[in-house]
Amino acid sequence: MSMNREILLRVENLTQMYGDRIGCKDVNFDLWPGEVLGIVGESGSGKSTLLNCISAQLQPTSGSVSYNTRADGLKDIYHMIEPERRLLMRTDWAFVHQNPRDGLRMNVSAGANVGERLMAVGDRHYGNIRNTAEDWLSRVEIQDNRLDDLPSTFSGGMQQRLQIARNLVTGPRLVFMDEPTGGLDVSVQAKLLDLLRSLVRNLGLSVIIVTHDLAVARLLSHRLMVMQRGHVVESGLTDQVLDDPQHPYTQLLVSSILQT
Amino acid sequence: MTEQQTADSYNFAYLDEQTKRMIRRALLKAVAIPGYQVPFAGREMPMPYGWGTGGVQVTAAVIGPEDTLKVIDQGSDDTTNAVSIRNFFAKTAGVPTTDKTAEATLIQTRHRIPEKDLREDQILVYQVPIPEPLRFLEPRETETRKMHALEEYGLMHVKLYEDIARHGHIATTYAYPVLVNDRYVMDPSPIPKFDNPKMNDMAALQLFGAGREKRIYALPPYTKVKSLDFEDHPFVIQKWDDICGMCGADNTFLDEVILDDVGSRMFVCSDSDHCNERQAAGHRGPQNGDASYTPEAAE
16 A cells, blocks of 8 residues: 555546547556656547546546545545646646647736746735746746747747746646647757756656657657557557567557658 | 606616516625626617616616616716716606716716715616626636636736736736635726725625626625735826816826827816816816916926
8 A cells, every 4th residue: 555655646447438439448557756658659549538538628438537636645536626626737737738829828928828827826926926937938948038028929849848837837746748749840849858858857747748759759758558549559668668569559650660 | 957757658767677677686696796797688778788788787777766876987977978878867767867976876887986985875886898807818708707616816917917027017007807805806897996996895885787798796885805916016006297187186086188289288087076076165276277387387
């Protein structure tokens, strides 16, 4: 039982059906503090459905998602009352969307975007909020003279970094990422991955990252789950899965990468 | 007032009795939950949205034959909107109307709260264009309702933050958001923030009607109303360097009036009744015969 207390997130028999069609079926895993879990698979394989179910955005058809809350230990997130769940989502959790426009408020400045979560948890001192926002912009390598600019004046890579800053400002323990490097060109992708990797390591974050890019998965994640048609077909340590794939689909996936 | 005779073909105060009951039920709920927006089945009124259809419906639901009605538009009793709504009720309800804040039992207003303190036996009805204070940043009604229900008001401060970031101070000057009874965040309708402190602990009942959005909310007498702010940027009301040119008041909301095309201007009380009363009591401003002021001396 002592190990139970350390588990950050436990997913048991998670199933999401869309009528007769399977979104994802019988998914089980534990996530440990500081661990980065990659979920890979082709598009339509149920990655995003799974992520939405785990991140309290889509109630699963059956199964449970339990999170190790600071106050009460492991708790099923769908049995929490709504205020508790929403508080969790904006303090202990973070969600980085593929398209930064989904995760940012485009009509307020970068500073207000970063400050929003602080104000949501009751921070009412303008100077402090601004200083924290400034600090976070520099941590994601955005110049501090862009603090009062609208996100729409930022490049795609900067928007994505701003979204990350906005999410990490409340010191979350668990971060969900849905294709964080999608839509970015290769050099910007590389920089962003570098940044993510150092942030994850320095802050001791636990991350669940959904991607179809095996290179991203290999760089960031410790452990990998491969999905096909809603089922987890293979899981294990990243290097093990990628270097010695067992399931035919994983073998296909790995061999389809261009070798350099 | 030439139209004191009632139009017999209308029900008292225009609306039918069932509609008035429906609105009164919404009003009771609104008074029971200060600051909460109660949906109501808003009716078509013989005026366009934006001209006070919400306020008129609330007034029609609470007005009685013994009431005396005052209507204010931008602080003044003699602007188009005020005159036509006053005539509307004079015609359909046959109630006496007045310009005097002290004589009125029911005051419908747009943009201002009278400068004179209101009493317990008075009701103030506001015309509201957009009742949802969170609308600026959150366009989804389902989401704003949830935010009210769960008291998630951080977003309101994002707007104030943005003000300070852009202008160096909280530049919202009207429809300044308030926290009611330590619970609901409320849009006080487009009154200047100058009037916000008057809402706090007011003796009169305050009712808000939004016709297009079909929402009613209320502040019972003596309700706590706090304007939102930051610890290091506290709420302040507008100040003027000048005083009222007509009555010399230095503590009222002033309108700027351009006098010619060479830059002459004067400031005058926006509350015309208050200004007239002061002048009748012998107060004089610089442009109204106060000897200490001449335009030449001012230059």
